[in-house]
Amino acid sequence: MATAVTDALLDELVQICGEEHVFAGASARFNRARVPSPFPVHRWAEFTPDAVVLPTSAEQISEVVKLANREHVPIVPRAGGTGLTDGAVPLKHGIIVDVKLMNRILELDLEDRTVTVQPGINMLKLSEELKPHGFIYPDNPASYPCSLVGGRIGTSGWSLIGGRYGHTRDLVISFELVLPTGEIIRVGDGGGKKVRKSSSGYQLKHLFMGHQGTLGITTEATLELVKRPEAEFSAFFAYGSYEDAWRATGDFARSGAATLAGVVLFDEWKIAYLRRDDEAYIPQPNWVKGVVALAMYGNADEVRASAKRLMKIGKASGGEYLGDEISQGDWASRHDRYATPLHGRLKDDQVVPMSWHCEDASILYSQLPAVREKWHAVAADLRERFDMFDDWGMFAYTNGAFKSWGDYLTEIDIGIWEMQWDDESWAAWVDAKREIARIAIEHGGSISACHGSCREGEVDLVPLELGGGFEVMKKIKRTLDPNNIMNPGKYLLDEAYEEDEA
Amino acid sequence: MATEKVSDSGGADGRTAEFVAEWRNAAYNCYSSGHKFCREVCPVMQVTRDEAHTPTAFHANVVAMEQGLLTIEDVARDYVHCTQCGACELRCPNTLFTGDFYRFRTRTVDLVKAMRALAVESGIHQPHWQRWNELTDERKNEPVLNGTPVSQEHVADWAAGLDLPIGGDTVLFCDCEAAFYRTSVPRAVAQVLKQAGVEFGLMQEQWCCGGPAAEMGYVDQARRFAEHNIADWRAVGAKRILVLDPHDYISFTEDYPRYFGDDYDFEIVLVVELVAELIRDGKLTLSVPINRVATYHDACRLNKRKGIHKEPREILNAIPGLTFKDVDHVTQWSYCSGAGAGLGIERPDLTAEISRRRVERAKALEIDTLVSACVWSERPLTEQGEQQDVEVVDLMELVAASAGIEV
Numbered sequence: 001m002a003t004a005v006t007d008a009l010l011d012e013l014v015q016i017c018g019e020e021h022v023f024a025g026a027s028a029r030f031n032r033a034r035v036p037s038p039f040p041v042h043r044w045a046e047f048t049p050d051a052v053v054l055p056t057s058a059e060q061i062s063e064v065v066k067l068a069n070r071e072h073v074p075i076v077p078r079a080g081g082t083g084l085t086d087g088a089v090p091l092k093h094g095i096i097v098d099v100k101l102m103n104r105i106l107e108l109d110l111e112d113r114t115v116t117v118q119p120g121i122n123m124l125k126l127s128e129e130l131k132p133h134g135f136i137y138p139d140n141p142a143s144y145p146c147s148l149v150g151g152r153i154g155t156s157g158w159s160l161i162g163g164r165y166g167h168t169r170d171l172v173i174s175f176e177l178v179l180p181t182g183e184i185i186r187v188g189d190g191g192g193k194k195v196r197k198s199s200s201g202y203q204l205k206h207l208f209m210g211h212q213g214t215l216g217i218t219t220e221a222t223l224e225l226v227k228r229p230e231a232e233f234s235a236f237f238a239y240g241s242y243e244d245a246w247r248a249t250g251d252f253a254r255s256g257a258a259t260l261a262g263v264v265l266f267d268e269w270k271i272a273y274l275r276r277d278d279e280a281y282i283p284q285p286n287w288v289k290g291v292v293a294l295a296m297y298g299n300a301d302e303v304r305a306s307a308k309r310l311m312k313i314g315k316a317s318g319g320e321y322l323g324d325e326i327s328q329g330d331w332a333s334r335h336d337r338y339a340t341p342l343h344g345r346l347k348d349d350q351v352v353p354m355s356w357h358c359e360d361a362s363i364l365y366s367q368l369p370a371v372r373e374k375w376h377a378v379a380a381d382l383r384e385r386f387d388m389f390d391d392w393g394m395f396a397y398t399n400g401a402f403k404s405w406g407d408y409l410t411e412i413d414i415g416i417w418e419m420q421w422d423d424e425s426w427a428a429w430v431d432a433k434r435e436i437a438r439i440a441i442e443h444g445g446s447i448s449a450c451h452g453s454c455r456e457g458e459v460d461l462v463p464l465e466l467g468g469g470f471e472v473m474k475k476i477k478r479t480l481d482p483n484n485i486m487n488p489g490k491y492l493l494d495e496a497y498e499e500d501e502a
Numbered sequence: 503m504a505t506e507k508v509s510d511s512g513g514a515d516g517r518t519a520e521f522v523a524e525w526r527n528a529a530y531n532c533y534s535s536g537h538k539f540c541r542e543v544c545p546v547m548q549v550t551r552d553e554a555h556t557p558t559a560f561h562a563n564v565v566a567m568e569q570g571l572l573t574i575e576d577v578a579r580d581y582v583h584c585t586q587c588g589a590c591e592l593r594c595p596n597t598l599f600t601g602d603f604y605r606f607r608t609r610t611v612d613l614v615k616a617m618r619a620l621a622v623e624s625g626i627h628q629p630h631w632q633r634w635n636e637l638t639d640e641r642k643n644e645p646v647l648n649g650t651p652v653s654q655e656h657v658a659d660w661a662a663g664l665d666l667p668i669g670g671d672t673v674l675f676c677d678c679e680a681a682f683y684r685t686s687v688p689r690a691v692a693q694v695l696k697q698a699g700v701e702f703g704l705m706q707e708q709w710c711c712g713g714p715a716a717e718m719g720y721v722d723q724a725r726r727f728a729e730h731n732i733a734d735w736r737a738v739g740a741k742r743i744l745v746l747d748p749h750d751y752i753s754f755t756e757d758y759p760r761y762f763g764d765d766y767d768f769e770i771v772l773v774v775e776l777v778a779e780l781i782r783d784g785k786l787t788l789s790v791p792i793n794r795v796a797t798y799h800d801a802c803r804l805n806k807r808k809g810i811h812k813e814p815r816e817i818l819n820a821i822p823g824l825t826f827k828d829v830d831h832v833t834q835w836s837y838c839s840g841a842g843a844g845l846g847i848e849r850p851d852l853t854a855e856i857s858r859r860r861v862e863r864a865k866a867l868e869i870d871t872l873v874s875a876c877v878w879s880e881r882p883l884t885e886q887g888e889q890q891d892v893e894v895v896d897l898m899e900l901v902a903a904s905a906g907i908e909v
Contacts, residue, residue: 031553044566353530418534
């Protein structure tokens with residue numbers, strides 16, 4: 001479908017965005033090919049865009065999209081490029097619309113408690129600006145210091161302990177976007193951009209979140225302001241078996257404490273990984289086979305009372321409280337803690353730089369032990385066949401006071417020595433990913449709790465997971481994006497256009 | 503000469519291959535992380551928002567060069583966009599969380615310097631840097647006075663009337679920007695030290711430290727200047743070198759030891775640390791009240807590169823009358839004046855914008871004075887301060903005033 005980006009087209013992009021915001025040089029293109037998820041670096045050139053624009057307004061983006069429709073050139077939206085499911089990877093070349101220059105705060109409304117921003121702003125930077133006013137924007141993924149609001153909407157991300165106040169889907173009140181045909185619209189819960197509760201019409205906000213850039217480009221968002229919590233509490237408990245830790249996790253999550261921000265279950269593989277060469281993690285004795293971490297945020301009087309309750313649950317569940325030092329130190333540095341490449345080990349224990357790959361299935365509480373066994377077996381098989389993979393253990397997370405008990409963001413972290421990729425190991429990896437996704441679905445779960453599920457391998461099972469819903473997705477895609485301009489090749493949505501070609 | 507090296511290593515491919523072999527593991531350490539936590543602390547990236555200007559790209563390019571996907575011609579211009587402030591190295595998860603165990607620190611600054619050197623060796627010059635270094639080579643000091651030529655004849659003019667000897671056990675090295683442009687800084691330093699009883703002299707013939715040339719990729723020139731300076735130190739019998747500028751401090755504590763190895767046996771003393779000690783020991787008394795409301799700009803090369811952030815604050819807290827509104831040094835990882843590593847020579851627009859934002863942050867604290875301890879930061883910060891009604895003052899200028907010295 002795609003025609004190459006010609007000089008004439010570049011001239012038109014310059015007319016729209018200005019000369020200083022249009023790039024077609026090699027380094028501009030190669031540095032916008034990948035995201036942090038595993039990347040077949042030996043096939044880098046297959047994933048480069050033809051041109052990059054850094055627009056400064058919704059109107060410019062609209063003009064670029066209209067031009068792309070006229071010329072049948074793919075558009076790939078890019079915000080932070082920190083997503084873990086390849087949403088921002090250009091599968092069919094085309095034009096990258098990079099929104100990073102659109103990073104201003106447009107309106108701070110302390111009365112109705114909203115902040116309206118452009119999509120290129122980072123959440124940590126935003127919260128720094130909100131601090132003098134006593135507020136935070138609590139959407140905090142592991143990529144909190146670098147991911148951007150626009151990408152959070154495109155992936156419908158998950159917040160770690162910020163989940164106390166909701167995830168991206170809850171914290172974004174409304175947003176403006178450029179549709180695949182170039183129209184600029186605003187979607188939210190209702191008409192007014194600051195309205196949180198409305199039942200007018202279809203709930204379009206959710207349709208335009210988590211589409212991985214296949215249904216448009218966010219150009220502005222109105223976000224929730226949350227009062228900076230007065231108090232926080234965190235605690236780590238150790239258990240002698242995974243099963244005991246898993247049972248305790250359920251008890252904590254069902255505690256009903258309204259201040260609950262997060263419950264995290266570490267299995268023994270994860271503890272071994274943290275233990276082996278990391279001075280920043282406080283080493284645990286060998287009998288420890290499971291750790292549960294808790295965090296709470298809120299008003300001081302409420303946190304204090306709930307902390308007592310959770311400490312009692314910890315004790316009753318047979319947990320050993322691991323002390324204040326780990327609570328303060330480890331939890332505080334959670335964003336950076338678990339994925340440094342220099343912890344990768346080959347079978348002979350040699351350290352090599354490994355990329356962190358994180359599965360993020362949503363798994364029912366009851367199914368966690370069974371899924372864990374099967375996932376570790378998949379990782380062991382990979383490691384057995386290719387000495388470039390390392391099993392970095394598993395976490396299961398749940399967040400917030402609202403429905404924290406049902407399903408868990410479940411991750412197995414696999415280290416990959418990406419310098420070693422070749423076609424054979426890449427194919428084995430894709431098979432393993434598909435297998436991990438299949439296990440999640442077979443146990444009643446979802447392939448992804450927050451990253452999205454359009455990577456090679458797992459994406460094959462999206463129709464299985466969504467059933468008739470996937471057919472509706474295709475109809476929506478074709479209706480809104482008749483020329484298949486917007487991030488083509490993602491989510492098997494090219495199938496929506498196959499009848500045309502037949 | 504660089505050109506001779508080129509033919510020895512087999513032309514462009516050989517040079518790049520050698521470079522890639524040296525940097526590939528470091529590049530993969532970054533590439534494998536992919537976290538990009540460096541990005542929002544980078545002062546340049548905060549302005550350009552261009553992914554090709556990120557530490558991530560600076561490392562990934564090496565991987566692409568190894569695969570033959572990118573060449574030095576493709577990437578050389580991108581590497582202009584770095585002030586070598588070191589924020590990215592500190593914020594890197596690899597530094598933060600394996601640093602303790604492996605003594606590891608990500609080395610983006612060294613990589614940027616090496617890539618710039620590869621560009622120069624490959625005959626790729628940034629026009630303003632090339633001219634800057636040619637003029638420095640000609641005149642032996644940096645051309646910091648725009649149209650007005652600098653020269654060896656005038657390198658010690660700043661010290662007029664101070665009656666400083668040449669040579670001795672201890673010499674004061676005066677930065678080019680300080681010697682020719684902001685002369686109030688070395689005058690303040692010299693008089694403060696004299697008042698506290700510190701004996702020191704000047705060099706016979708002080709050339710540029712060579713650091714800027716090293717930062718911009720002109721490595722042979724940098725080395726020649728270093729050789730001259732240590733020869734001069736030896737000739738005047740100096741053992742101890744007092745340094746008033748953080749950029750020189752980097753040259754003397756990082757570049758020179760690399761050039762000269764064990765032969766390099768000079769004690770390098772940072773004036774800020776010395777002055778803090780003199781105050782602590784009661785050898786320098788600050789008694790004239792300074793009625794200002796001030797915040798401190800952590801000089802990047804002190805705070806981020808060298809971990810020096812306590813002493814400047816100690817000094818500010820010792821000044822009577824001063825209301826000091828501090829911003830902690832970790833928050834300041836993402837602050838910069840934009841003046842470092844030649845950015846202001848090649849992209850003055852970016853330096854101005856980075857400085858404007860820095861002054862704006864200071865202004866929000868409701869202060870009247872922004873104190874710096876880096877003479878290179880003071881020119882762009884002052885230019886922006888004039889627009890925003892914030893006076894930019896060097897820490898040593900304040901110390902002199904509080905010690906009752908008329909600079």
